[in-house]
Amino acid sequence: MHLTLEFGGGLDLLCQSVKIHEVDVPLMSETGKMKMRDLLAWVRTNLIKERPEMFMKGDSVRPGVLVLVNDCDWELSGGLDMELEEKDAVVFISTLHGG
Amino acid sequence: MDSNGMSSGYADIIREIEKLKVEKEEIENRISKLEAQLDRKPDETAHLEASQCCSNVQTVLDGHRSSSNGLTPEMIYRYSRHLLLPDFGVEAQLNLARSSILVIGAGGLGSPVALYLASCGVGCLGIVDDDVVELNNLHRQVIHAEAYVGKAKVKSAVAACRAINSLIKLVEHNESLRASNALDIISKYDIVVDATDNLPSRYMISDCCVLLDKPLISGAALGLEGQLTVYHHKGGPCYRCLFPTPPPTAACQRCSDSGVLGVVPGVIGCLQALEAIKVASGIGETLSGRMLIFDALSSRIRIVKIRGRSLQCVACGENAELTQQKFRSFDYECFTQSPMSDRVISLSIFSTLVYESARISARLYKDKINEHEEHVLLDVRPAHHFRITAIPGSINLPLSVLVENISSIDSALKAAVPEASGEAASLYVVCRRGNDSQRAVECLRKNGFPLAKDIIGGLEAWSRDVDPSFPIY
């Protein structure tokens, strides 16, 4: 499944300072579908090069990270159980506190 | 052009100035008397200035009312370009003039917020900050001038706003906003702008706005990115709805550590001012339930839809446990494991990470140089820090790549002493403030360099105690 992944708010530092990743992610579940849960596991294995604890906690993202699928908070569409579709744009953004 | 004419001209001007000064004094007296007439309990004199703000908003209008729509001729002229906007007009301007807005933080975000809110004619503008202006603030905190370096940010910001617009009420809160005083201060305003620079303040301000039912315009900027949203407005979420659990401490970067391009908080601050104006005047569609994400490097602004108010939220949910009493005694710094003040960071918070024998003061290190002790000085800051300034002769090996390059230290130590001497060179480690150098020494001692020593307090100590001409940043 082709997806556009974007990392912001400093999360890009965890994947060699590259913000936008065009990726083809193999479908993992037998159903031929891909859930956010599967994508997170794939990202952690394939894109996060350092300090994975700065990206994930348990099987979800760590506190302070917003996940946006097609510019919409994943909490509005099922969170970890949300099913992704071909060419979805997924943004992982760490909240900023500076000023 | 005869000398007589000139001197009589001078005398006229001086007489005119004296006359105006007398008039000014009379007007000021009248203002004080009117202010005294406002209903105020005697025990509130301590909060005199603050309590004036909201109640006086109306008198600014009433005292000078001359046109039927409620705007004075001066206001009509000053704000004419607002009044000419069909979507804004007299009504929105009057709403602004009747509103009171509190800006928390007079830094990179707060600078444009305060400047725009003052110039646009909000009735009352309060500014909270306990910090002083530093030279390294000026590249982004555009409200402050060089003459105010070392002085209170609030004084500087209010003076700048007053210079722009003498019609509005300005209130100085020269103190840090804490759970103990936040309710008292915020309750005096209609709208709150969070222009702070730290995580505990963000939770605290959001909680306080929920308790007092105030809309919160929240902005943040770091590096080359910015974020902006409106919390607790028209049924939208609060900060805790979005972030019920604080992030790990390591994820809380600060401008003083990570840097920030000056214009980035400027952009976000301007947008915060815009949202505050929209909320105050009642026009347009605010960012409640949406978040604006700004990426300066790629010139992209993304507006995303965020979750709504959470019924489970401990602050604004259906069974919220938050009360004013609980709020006052809640320890936000403990909750977030993060300090409210930037200044705390410059202290060595990891001062006991390595044994005393593994440490050396900047002064003693200088003695070693004077004694011509053969040694290698390892600077473990990131490469872009090393390019800013470094002690001559030091070798840069950033902490993040220390382990994989540890063999290069061996060769550096060997090169430091003549091969035949059979002596070993000593190894000293330095960083900016003396925290990373301790982590490095800890790592080096485990990896074959048992005698590595860290320079206590880092380059800041070097600059302070040994070489005052060494630049700090």
Ligand SMILES: [Zn+2]
């Ligand atoms: Zn909430």
